[in-house]
Amino acid sequence: MKKLILSLILGAVLFTMGCKENQDRLVLLPVADDPTVSFKVVFNVGSQNDPAGKEGLAALTATLIAEGSTKKHTYEEVLALLYPMAADVSEQVDKEMTVFSGRTHKDNLDAFYGLLKEVVLEPAFAEVDFVRVKNDFQNYVRTTLRYSQDEELGKEALYEFIFAETPYEHNEEGYVKSLQAITVEDVREFYKKHYTRENVVVGLGGGFERPLADRAWKDFDTLPAGDASPVPAPVPGKIEGIQVKIIEKDVQSTAISFGFPIGVTRGSRDFYALAIATSWLGQHRTSFAHLYQVIREARGLNYGDYAYIEHFPMSHGASFPPPNVARRQPIFQVWLRPVPNETRVFAFRAALRELRDLVENGMTAEEFELTRKFLKGYTLHYAPTTMMKLGYAIDDRFYGIEEGHWLRFSRMLDELTREEVNAALRKHFNYENLKAVFITPDAEGLKSALVNNAPSPITYASEKPTEVIEEDKEISIYPIVVKPENVTIVKADEVFEG
Amino acid sequence: MRLLLLPLLLLFFGAPVTARAQGERFFPYDYENLTLENGFKSILVPMKGSGLVAYYTVVRTGSRDEYEPGKTGFAHFFEHMMFRGTKKYPASAYNRLVSEMGAEANAFTGDDLTGYYMVIPSEKLETAMDLESDRFQNLTYEEAPFRTEAGAVYGEYRKNLASPFRLAYETLLKTAFDKHTYKHTTMGFEEDIKRMPELYEFSKSFFDRYYRPENCVLLIVGDFEPAAVKPMLEKYYGGWKPGYVAPTITPEPPQTAERQVDVTYTGRTLPLVWIAYKGGAFDPTDKSVVSAYLLGDLAFGENSELYKKLAIREQKVESINGDFGFSRDQKLYGITARVKDEGDIPYVIGEIDKTAEKFAGELVSRDDLENIKKRSRYGYLMSLDTPERVGSRLARTVALTGGIEAVDQLYATMAAVTVQDIQAAARRYLQKERRTVLVLKGAKS
Numbered sequence: 009m010k011k012l013i014l015s016l017i018l019g020a021v022l023f024t025m026g027c028k029e030n031q032d033r034l035v036l037l038p039v040a041d042d043p044t045v046s047f048k049v050v051f052n053v054g055s056q057n058d059p060a061g062k063e064g065l066a067a068l069t070a071t072l073i074a075e076g077s078t079k080k081h082t083y084e085e086v087l088a089l090l091y092p093m094a095a096d097v098s099e100q101v102d103k104e105m106t107v108f109s110g111r112t113h114k115d116n117l118d119a120f121y122g123l124l125k126e127v128v129l130e131p132a133f134a135e136v137d138f139v140r141v142k143n144d145f146q147n148y149v150r151t152t153l154r155y156s157q158d159e160e161l162g163k164e165a166l167y168e169f170i171f172a173e174t175p176y177e178h179n180e181e182g183y184v185k186s187l188q189a190i191t192v193e194d195v196r197e198f199y200k201k202h203y204t205r206e207n208v209v210v211g212l213g214g215g216f217e218r219p220l221a222d223r224a225w226k227d228f229d230t231l232p233a234g235d236a237s238p239v240p241a242p243v244p245g246k247i248e249g250i251q252v253k254i255i256e257k258d259v260q261s262t263a264i265s266f267g268f269p270i271g272v273t274r275g276s277r278d279f280y281a282l283a284i285a286t287s288w289l290g291q292h293r294t295s296f297a298h299l300y301q302v303i304r305e306a307r308g309l310n311y312g313d314y315a316y317i318e319h320f321p322m323s324h325g326a327s328f329p330p331p332n333v334a335r336r337q338p339i340f341q342v343w344l345r346p347v348p349n350e351t352r353v354f355a356f357r358a359a360l361r362e363l364r365d366l367v368e369n370g371m372t373a374e375e376f377e378l379t380r381k382f383l384k385g386y387t388l389h390y391a392p393t394t395m396m397k398l399g400y401a402i403d404d405r406f407y408g409i410e411e412g413h414w415l416r417f418s419r420m421l422d423e424l425t426r427e428e429v430n431a432a433l434r435k436h437f438n439y440e441n442l443k444a445v446f447i448t449p450d451a452e453g454l455k456s457a458l459v460n461n462a463p464s465p466i467t468y469a470s471e472k473p474t475e476v477i478e479e480d481k482e483i484s485i486y487p488i489v490v491k492p493e494n495v496t497i498v499k500a501d502e503v504f505e506g
Numbered sequence: 507m508r509l510l511l512l513p514l515l516l517l518f519f520g521a522p523v524t525a526r527a528q529g530e531r532f533f534p535y536d537y538e539n540l541t542l543e544n545g546f547k548s549i550l551v552p553m554k555g556s557g558l559v560a561y562y563t564v565v566r567t568g569s570r571d572e573y574e575p576g577k578t579g580f581a582h583f584f585e586h587m588m589f590r591g592t593k594k595y596p597a598s599a600y601n602r603l604v605s606e607m608g609a610e611a612n613a614f615t616g617d618d619l620t621g622y623y624m625v626i627p628s629e630k631l632e633t634a635m636d637l638e639s640d641r642f643q644n645l646t647y648e649e650a651p652f653r654t655e656a657g658a659v660y661g662e663y664r665k666n667l668a669s670p671f672r673l674a675y676e677t678l679l680k681t682a683f684d685k686h687t688y689k690h691t692t693m694g695f696e697e698d699i700k701r702m703p704e705l706y707e708f709s710k711s712f713f714d715r716y717y718r719p720e721n722c723v724l725l726i727v728g729d730f731e732p733a734a735v736k737p738m739l740e741k742y743y744g745g746w747k748p749g750y751v752a753p754t755i756t757p758e759p760p761q762t763a764e765r766q767v768d769v770t771y772t773g774r775t776l777p778l779v780w781i782a783y784k785g786g787a788f789d790p791t792d793k794s795v796v797s798a799y800l801l802g803d804l805a806f807g808e809n810s811e812l813y814k815k816l817a818i819r820e821q822k823v824e825s826i827n828g829d830f831g832f833s834r835d836q837k838l839y840g841i842t843a844r845v846k847d848e849g850d851i852p853y854v855i856g857e858i859d860k861t862a863e864k865f866a867g868e869l870v871s872r873d874d875l876e877n878i879k880k881r882s883r884y885g886y887l888m889s890l891d892t893p894e895r896v897g898s899r900l901a902r903t904v905a906l907t908g909g910i911e912a913v914d915q916l917y918a919t920m921a922a923v924t925v926q927d928i929q930a931a932a933r934r935y936l937q938k939e940r941r942t943v944l945v946l947k948g949a950k951s
Binding site for chain 2: 044094154257293308468500
């Protein structure tokens with residue numbers, strides 16, 4: 009019974025239809041009394057498929073589909089039809105996946121499904137829509153990403169830094185120059201090449217009836233055949249020492265991200281071992297996170313300090329990551345939310361030191377047990393809705409996890425030992441060879457402090473316990489080995505220029 | 507002992523209100539209201555099958571209640587301090603128990619509320635109630651951690667600094683309000699946030715006045731048995747001493763002339779036009795307020811003629827929208843537009859003016875009105891799919907009215923809104939002398 013309840017919560021009651029020809033790419037998650045129906049149409053294409061010089065093309069294509077005219081309706085008409093249903097067709101593009109999602113009340117099921125199908129299968133790629141969407145993309149990169157979202161900028165810059173000269177390098181939205189080069193013909197060609205029968209997965213969840221699923225598959229099976237031609241998994245360059253990119257900006261506080269590739273993906277035993285350790289070190293948006301305790305709770309330096317082994321886009325505004333950002337080459341990363349500029353080196357040292365302690369010493373028995381207990385409950389919150397469960401079910405196909413990720417996670421929490429977790433830490437994590445991004449003013453001052461390994465003592469406006477003061481002395485001289493040639497300084501206006 | 511409990515419960519609990527028993531209602535779940543003798547109200551909303559419970563404590567105090575000069579931002583600050591522990595459960599013990607439950611636990615603050623929530627496996631409900639009831643009654647903290655937390659609060663303020671919307675909103679409120687506490691954002695004035703570490707004694711007074719049973723409402727939503735919960739409420743909350751002291755909030759005098767303000771953002775941004783009219787205080791039975799809520803989207807939302815003209819056809823703006831939301835006192839009905847070219851700012855403002863005049867002068871089509879009513883109803887119903895989301899939606903309603911009956915009242919009022927009501931709302935609220943016009947530009951073009 010307990011397992012059944014767990015299965016319900018984790019969304020494992022799903023099945024893929026393998027009984028009919030080609031229906032192995034249909035993912036169904038029926039929920040009998042759900043008054044709504046959730047749809048996902050996923051294509052195995054993403055920014056890794058962008059041609060050189062046309063970075064941003066995959067995302068631009070998907071957005072133009074979701075926010076453009078169809079062959080039957082102008083975009084204005086599509087909006088007007090969706091409006092009374094309180095529904096929309098949203099798109100999400102990551103390195104390897106493009107997903108269109110929509111949810112409707114059953115009252116409007118036929119009308120909504122008809123529109124969803126039309127939007128994805130019959131896009132007009134009208135010039136007037138293309139100009140609008142392309143302009144939005146350019147504004148996003150030039151203004152929003154560079155100036156008004158330092159936290160997101162740092163993380164995107166870190167991916168670019170780690171995956172230099174691989175198909176994962178560029179930001180999904182592309183570069184200022186590459187966006188300029190994209191034409192509506194490029195979009196049409198991209199759609200023709202990648203939006204094929206071989207690349208599509210269709211998901212339905214909630215209160216639908218079987219005939220709709222059959223109809224959906226039949227409809228999307230009309231996509232043209234094509235060559236799936238998968239892009240090889242990226243092979244990031246070896247990182248030697250601590251390499252730093254400083255994005256110089258006139259800001260009052262410094263956002264810091266650092267990390268390295270781990271080559272361990274969801275589904276493998278080591279992945280779950282690392283997930284346990286990373287949760288303890290930096291569970292996103294929780295006071296459970298150890299980094300949070302050290303940097304925010306004990307010292308009040310910022311709003312939060314977290315660690316990840318999977319991609320979490322737009323994490324500044326969400327408690328849990330979205331599904332369908334599956335990647336074959338994930339990274340470990342630490343994200344320090346903005347700290348006062350004068351404490352930037354101290355905070356970096358504090359985080360590195362905690363990482364060192366974790367890698368060198370492993371988790372203690374107490375930490376391991378507490379984290380297991382925490383995750384047993386906390387993993388129930390990742391996919392509360394049918395739409396989220398459907399997304400994870402589609403990810404399970406990507407990673408080849410037949411039992412389902414969340415059920416496997418739960419099982420791994422029972423099976424994994426502390427020794428396995430600590431062995432995985434030593435095998436996959438390190439604290440000496442990594443890349444870091446700072447968004448900060450006075451880049452030369454930061455470079456000098458880093459390459460000279462200058463002590464970074466800290467003072468506080470309030471009294472601190474003796475143990476904090478004593479630990480600060482160690483943190484402030486924690487050795488950072490950064491060679492001058494491993495520090496790159498760029499201006500904010502130069503980032504993602506292309 | 508059990509025999510004694512029943513008459514006590516009858517004494518302390520009001521008669522249950524079961525929504526479905528009272529005829530056709532919009533809110534789709536049954537619920538019960540229970541009020542203890544000390545004034546503490548609980549709303550129980552069972553939702554079977556998820557295995558989870560959302561536990562929301564709504565303090566009907568937000569930044570609106572920060573009326574003392576130099577002390578803004580304390581409602582939000584308390585969102586932080588409430589995790590600092592009690593004698594029974596010091597912060598480390600509290601964190602440990604919350605972690606062991608695997609709870610999703612967090613808090614949020616707005617103009618009219620501070621909300622604390624936990625989403626937990628159903629079997630942990632009593633543990634959650636033990637923890638939550640304890641900290642609301644017995645929070646204790648020393649001055650040193652208080653000062654440290656002030657640093658984290660300033661860090662939260664700093665992380666938002668890069669946003670041009672943050673700068674615009676702060677300036678808009680400062681300009682639009684003279685007397686009312688809506689003049690400051692929920693974060694508070696920056697100078698007050700900097701001074702927070704010096705206000706330890708004030709913080710205790712803030713807690714003492716506002717964190718009282720008459721000013722708090724508990725929402726329990728999800729997979730639980732109400733019969734099992736009722737005795738727990740008395741056990742854990744029955745001893746909470748009343749003593750709420752209402753804030754002294756100066757009403758905003760009527761605005762008599764248009765206000766304008768220009769803002770420069772230090773970085774690069776699209777220009778932002780923000781036109782905000784003085785709105786109405788929330789009352790779910792007030793047709794004028796409910797009509798205005800619909801008017802905002804009808805006139806300036808993504809299906810409006812103005813959006814289609816400026817964003818899709820002419821492409822003068824990246825986005826435009828109208829947010830005529832609800833607040834406990836009269837706040838602002840805002841229209842925001844991100845303009846692509848600085849030279850088009852006067853044109854965009856002119857088009858917004860023409861739209862306001864059109865809605866005041868002409869009747870909207872009945873189809874358009876019916877469509878937005880449908881959208882509102884479907885949108886609300888579809889958002890009620892998990893205990894956490896139901897709790898989150900209801901928490902806002904509780905903050906405004908003290909209960910959730912307003913959901914049904916609001917949608918009943920909405921059903922009765924006519925095209926004439928929409929016109930009347932436009933005439934009443936979209937007057938230039940009621941508004942503030944903010945224009946933000948980037949220092950770098």
